[in-house]
Amino acid sequence: MSGESTSDDALPMSVFERIYRSYNAAGFLPVLLTVLLVAFALFVPNFVAVQNLLNVLRSSSYLVIIAAGQMLVLIVGGFDLSQGAVVALTSVCSALVMVAFKDTFAAQPGLIILIGVLAGLGCGAIVGFVNGACVAFLRISPFMVTLGTMSIATGFALLLTSGIPVYGMPKSYVEGFGRGLWLDLPTAFYLAAAVVAAIWVMQHYTRMGRYILAIGGNIQAAIVSGVPAKTYLILSYVICSMLASVSGLAFTAQLGSGQAVIKDQLTLESIAAAVIAGVSIKGGIGRVEMVALGAILLLTLTDAMDLLRIDPRIQAIFLGIIVVLAVALDELSQRRAALV
Amino acid sequence: MSDASISGVSLAPGAEATRTRHRSAARLGFALLLPLLIIAMELTVSLIEPRVLSLRNITNVLVQSSYLLLFASAQMVVILTGGFDLSLGTAVSVISVATALVTTGLAVAGAPAWLILVAGLAVGLGVGLLVGVFNGLFVSRVGINPFVVTLGSLNICYGLATTISGGRPVFNVPDAFTRPLYDGTFIPGVPIPVALAIAVALLLYLLLDRTVFGRALYLIGNNPRAANLAGIPSKRYLFLAYVTCSLLAAFGSLMLTARTGSGEPNLGGSLMLESIAAAVIGGVSLQGGVGGIIPAVLGSIFVTMLSNAMDLLEVGGYVQQILLGCVIIAAIFLDRVRATRS
Numbered sequence: 001m002s003g004e005s006t007s008d009d010a011l012p013m014s015v016f017e018r019i020y021r022s023y024n025a026a027g028f029l030p031v032l033l034t035v036l037l038v039a040f041a042l043f044v045p046n047f048v049a050v051q052n053l054l055n056v057l058r059s060s061s062y063l064v065i066i067a068a069g070q071m072l073v074l075i076v077g078g079f080d081l082s083q084g085a086v087v088a089l090t091s092v093c094s095a096l097v098m099v100a101f102k103d104t105f106a107a108q109p110g111l112i113i114l115i116g117v118l119a120g121l122g123c124g125a126i127v128g129f130v131n132g133a134c135v136a137f138l139r140i141s142p143f144m145v146t147l148g149t150m151s152i153a154t155g156f157a158l159l160l161t162s163g164i165p166v167y168g169m170p171k172s173y174v175e176g177f178g179r180g181l182w183l184d185l186p187t188a189f190y191l192a193a194a195v196v197a198a199i200w201v202m203q204h205y206t207r208m209g210r211y212i213l214a215i216g217g218n219i220q221a222a223i224v225s226g227v228p229a230k231t232y233l234i235l236s237y238v239i240c241s242m243l244a245s246v247s248g249l250a251f252t253a254q255l256g257s258g259q260a261v262i263k264d265q266l267t268l269e270s271i272a273a274a275v276i277a278g279v280s281i282k283g284g285i286g287r288v289e290m291v292a293l294g295a296i297l298l299l300t301l302t303d304a305m306d307l308l309r310i311d312p313r314i315q316a317i318f319l320g321i322i323v324v325l326a327v328a329l330d331e332l333s334q335r336r337a338a339l340v
Numbered sequence: 341m342s343d344a345s346i347s348g349v350s351l352a353p354g355a356e357a358t359r360t361r362h363r364s365a366a367r368l369g370f371a372l373l374l375p376l377l378i379i380a381m382e383l384t385v386s387l388i389e390p391r392v393l394s395l396r397n398i399t400n401v402l403v404q405s406s407y408l409l410l411f412a413s414a415q416m417v418v419i420l421t422g423g424f425d426l427s428l429g430t431a432v433s434v435i436s437v438a439t440a441l442v443t444t445g446l447a448v449a450g451a452p453a454w455l456i457l458v459a460g461l462a463v464g465l466g467v468g469l470l471v472g473v474f475n476g477l478f479v480s481r482v483g484i485n486p487f488v489v490t491l492g493s494l495n496i497c498y499g500l501a502t503t504i505s506g507g508r509p510v511f512n513v514p515d516a517f518t519r520p521l522y523d524g525t526f527i528p529g530v531p532i533p534v535a536l537a538i539a540v541a542l543l544l545y546l547l548l549d550r551t552v553f554g555r556a557l558y559l560i561g562n563n564p565r566a567a568n569l570a571g572i573p574s575k576r577y578l579f580l581a582y583v584t585c586s587l588l589a590a591f592g593s594l595m596l597t598a599r600t601g602s603g604e605p606n607l608g609g610s611l612m613l614e615s616i617a618a619a620v621i622g623g624v625s626l627q628g629g630v631g632g633i634i635p636a637v638l639g640s641i642f643v644t645m646l647s648n649a650m651d652l653l654e655v656g657g658y659v660q661q662i663l664l665g666c667v668i669i670a671a672i673f674l675d676r677v678r679a680t681r682s
Contacts, residue, residue: 134669134673139676140673141620141672143424143626144620144668145669147616147617148665148666148672149669151613152662152665152666155658155659155663155665156658158657158658159658159662268491271487272491275485275488275491281487282485314499314503316495316496316498317495320491320492320493320494320495320496320497320498320499321492323492324478324484324489324493327485328478328484331483332482335483
């Protein structure tokens with residue numbers, strides 16, 4: 001965040017200082033990730049196998065997309081607990097719609113997929129709009145709003161399917177998109193890369209990027225300066241939920257069925273990824289490239305623990321310790337920097 | 341929102357007094373609204389399903405809500421300081437499992453009844469204390485956001501609960517443990533959980549209203565800077581708030597374990613969100629500084645009665661989930677309206 005201020009330093013910098021400054025600008029996350037990757041490559045059997053790396057890439061892509069959305073909402077000083085529920089609702093709705101139109105448009109699988117995808121994104125847009133409108137207009141605490149919509153969305157997803165997976169999506173969607181590889185990489189990876197790139201551009205070069213930072217930093221000051229805060233608040237929530245939908249669509253395609261009970265840990269994971277990446281829960285701070293690294297870090301760890309045959313239950317303990325330690329380290333180093 | 345309370349310091353003392361008077365008026369208004377809502381709901385439902393008002397059902401609702409009351413008031417203590425405890429649900433699970441393992445182990449070894457009870461209580465409250473110390477240390481000393489800390493301890497407790505139990509319930513918790521906490525008689529006619537909940541509620545009332553610690557919690561939540569300036573040891577009190585929260589949750593967990601007669605690794609599944617919802621529906625503000633034992637009691641009874649009424653009306657589980665979500669949003673909205681009107 002302080003990276004740009006170094007440019008107006010006229011004095012020449014030593015190499016060491018330069019490294020130190022770029023470390024300061026980037027934080028310790030890239031370093032930690034590199035160290036872990038090297039360590040895992042050396043000590044964890046099969047970690048560098050192509051199949052394993054593809055798996056990590058695919059599963060972290062889903063989380064990267066969701067965490068990028070969560071970051072937007074965190075930046076405006078909010079929260080989104082409903083992401084996991086949106087993933088489930090999207091999964092169910094898109095699958096049900098595709099199955100419903102299976103016979104009508106049997107000759108055009110492309111059309112079926114399009115309608116299904118639109119239905120899925122529509123779910124995300126609706127939930128996001130409700131979240132955003134409640135936060136912006138009714139000024140209800142985002143925690144409670146999204147807690148409510150989480151319950152509602154999960155209820156609908158279960159109600160629509162009675163908890164039974166929905167099969168019968170077009171083959172090209174499952175085989176071609178969900179499980180397919182483009183240029184030897186999982187399709188979800190391209191999706192995640194596109195999302196991260198788009199949000200990076202949005203954060204750096206558009207009005208919205210500046211506005212949401214202003215809203216999160218100090219909403220009163222932002223409103224006084226003429227930022228249409230309500231519009232951008234709602235927009236952030238809508239984008240956040242729609243990104244959850246995107247991730248849900250990709251995940252459904254990989255699973256090959258629409259499921260109302262998928263990944264209930266997803267919401268907490270996305271918040272964890274964002275927080276590890278230095279996004280402030282209080283709003284106003286967050287960089288999407290770091291969030292992507294945070295998500296990759298979490299799933300790399302999970303994968304390495306899987307390969308080491310560590311019980312998933314014990315993995316949860318590690319995950320908890322890592323989240324707290326990462327943030328504690330960050331906090332302590334900032335405090336030291338403030339003292340210097 | 342916190343900006344408003346900070347700027348409130350610079351206001352004239354008179355304005356500040358009016359504001360607090362308004363705020364307490366709003367609180368009173370809300371305190372009256374919820375009991376009326378509860379009564380209206382019960383009367384409406386009884387038109388369709390008279391069983392709602394039967395003595396048996398009301399006792400049942402009271403017993404159910406006494407557990408929720410413990411968790412909601414645990415949550416309320418930390419919400420007062422402007423935080424919350426996401427780890428409450430999984431902490432309840434790990435405490436339940438640990439207690440069940442120890443008490444069943446002692447029962448198999450043929451230990452006397454009093455030892456089983458004491459050991460069970462000690463282990464349960466001890467684990468609760470550990471969780472509270474962990475949360476409290478990181479929140480107050482290291483200064484990490486409570487959301488992150490308790491998200492971490494949520495995962496840690498989940499892992500521990502499922503690991504030590506192997507993911508399966510621990511059955512056959514001995515009578516020596518369950519009788520004093522569930523099916524014995526303490527005061528004739530009053531079920532033990534209700535009696536215990538009332539006792540805890542009274543203690544908590546005294547703690548929050550009659551001690552420096554309790555009053556300080558409100559100030560810390562309302563205006564942390566003013567609390568520091570007033571010479572309140574904020575860090576220590578914040579730490580103690582998390583310890584109190586986890587101890588209350590631990591006691592609730594022991595009561596639940598006594599009722600189910602087994603240690604359940606999934607006992608706390610939905611409790612975290614339910615406890616926050618009950619507290620906030622009762623009128624505890626997530627911004628911190630507003631709340632008390634009465635909102636926690638009303639919120640717990642309301643949430644329990646709502647799901648009891650829906651059960652009796654044979655509303656399906658999925659629809660109940662949707663309705664609960666709507667009720668949460670509506671309740672918070674009402675609270676918001678009241679706060680801004682005044």
